[in-house]
Amino acid sequence: MHVRHTETRLYLSDDDGFAHDFHAFWLRESSTNEEFRDPGTGHKLQDADQLPLDVTIVHAATRSGELELEFSDGHRAVYSLTDLRRAAEHPFTPELIGEKVTWNASLDPLPWHNMEALENDPHKILDLLNDLARLGFVLVRGVPLELNGVLQFIDLIGYMRLTNNGGIQDIKAVGEGRIYDLSMTPRSLEPHVDNPYRVPQPGYVLLHCLRNDAQGGESQLTDGLYVAEKMRSEQPELFDSLCNVPVVFRYADEQATLENTSPFIDISPEGRIEHVRFHGRCDQVIAAEPDKLDAFYRARRTYTDLIKAPDVQLTFKLNPGEMFMVDNFRIIHGRRNFQLETGARHMRQAYIDRDVVSSRQKTLLRNIDAKPPRPRQGDPFENVAARAATEPEQRPA
Ligand SMILES: [Fe+2]
Numbered sequence: 001m002h003v004r005h006t007e008t009r010l011y012l013s014d015d016d017g018f019a020h021d022f023h024a025f026w027l028r029e030s031s032t033n034e035e036f037r038d039p040g041t042g043h044k045l046q047d048a049d050q051l052p053l054d055v056t057i058v059h060a061a062t063r064s065g066e067l068e069l070e071f072s073d074g075h076r077a078v079y080s081l082t083d084l085r086r087a088a089e090h091p092f093t094p095e096l097i098g099e100k101v102t103w104n105a106s107l108d109p110l111p112w113h114n115m116e117a118l119e120n121d122p123h124k125i126l127d128l129l130n131d132l133a134r135l136g137f138v139l140v141r142g143v144p145l146e147l148n149g150v151l152q153f154i155d156l157i158g159y160m161r162l163t164n165n166g167g168i169q170d171i172k173a174v175g176e177g178r179i180y181d182l183s184m185t186p187r188s189l190e191p192h193v194d195n196p197y198r199v200p201q202p203g204y205v206l207l208h209c210l211r212n213d214a215q216g217g218e219s220q221l222t223d224g225l226y227v228a229e230k231m232r233s234e235q236p237e238l239f240d241s242l243c244n245v246p247v248v249f250r251y252a253d254e255q256a257t258l259e260n261t262s263p264f265i266d267i268s269p270e271g272r273i274e275h276v277r278f279h280g281r282c283d284q285v286i287a288a289e290p291d292k293l294d295a296f297y298r299a300r301r302t303y304t305d306l307i308k309a310p311d312v313q314l315t316f317k318l319n320p321g322e323m324f325m326v327d328n329f330r331i332i333h334g335r336r337n338f339q340l341e342t343g344a345r346h347m348r349q350a351y352i353d354r355d356v357v358s359s360r361q362k363t364l365l366r367n368i369d370a371k372p373p374r375p376r377q378g379d380p381f382e383n384v385a386a387r388a389a390t391e392p393e394q395r396p397a
Contacts, residue, residue: 191334207219219315
């Protein structure tokens, strides 16, 4: 790597064509010197307004892959040249580490994992999280066949998300009057993401199977990233409409009013598709100009047809003790209807927030022996399991 500098800039280049200009203040503020940055948390020990805006580089020296800088305020810091190059080439931090691979109904093999192996080997947890980064979902066998068995899996990752519906929820047919969601009936559920009306929207959805012997009830997953990328390449104007027209997602009952306004698809500053929303029952596009809506309605129809296409939807049936975990910003899930006359279907559902999952992966990558996070003061989740009461199932007379 070649290094040149003026008072206000550092110029790095390499023989393979890499070249980047770094601002002197950016370098000063990126110092990892312990006088400036806490080695325990990585936090700065001063606010930026305590540094001189006109700080300059007074001296630069390189040795064995490292760069030492001295600044006009007297501060000295050492930088890894590899880290500087990475900061120039990959300025944004990925939420999960690993390349995403899109898939359709022909995905094979499926990303199965085993509960016992996960409990005995942290490398297996990392494998699972890497699969989640790559495919947006994982499947797990051997989750305890207990009402709150999913907690044993969640404990390996971190902690669950609470909502106004509680922690772990039943997904099974219940009697009329107790239904607050279509999932509590035996009917089929069209593809959807969960709760796009919440802020933040639940990050990951876990569905743990306790019983599934009724006819039907197969789970269906669609890779929203596959669908969105396909629209972006084949119908870019319609894709733009999905990224630019605001949609209100809403749920309201006697105890809650939940609203979020967002387009169907969010694009990151780098142009990556980072959030795919779809929920055919709670979406209301804003009352935009009719021409804009013309395009939006065509876009939504194309998007819906793609999501529901049989060659895109992966279909499988969970058996007792199995669960899936899906990225709720990417994977669109649904289920086929089931016949209560032929048996029962009882699932337990829980959510985990996105930062819990990405933190666990990144921390394991730094230290494979790192334990899952536990509350430092008390346990706010202690009684969640006890509170998650189960509803009596509705059976035909
Ligand atoms: Fe759902």
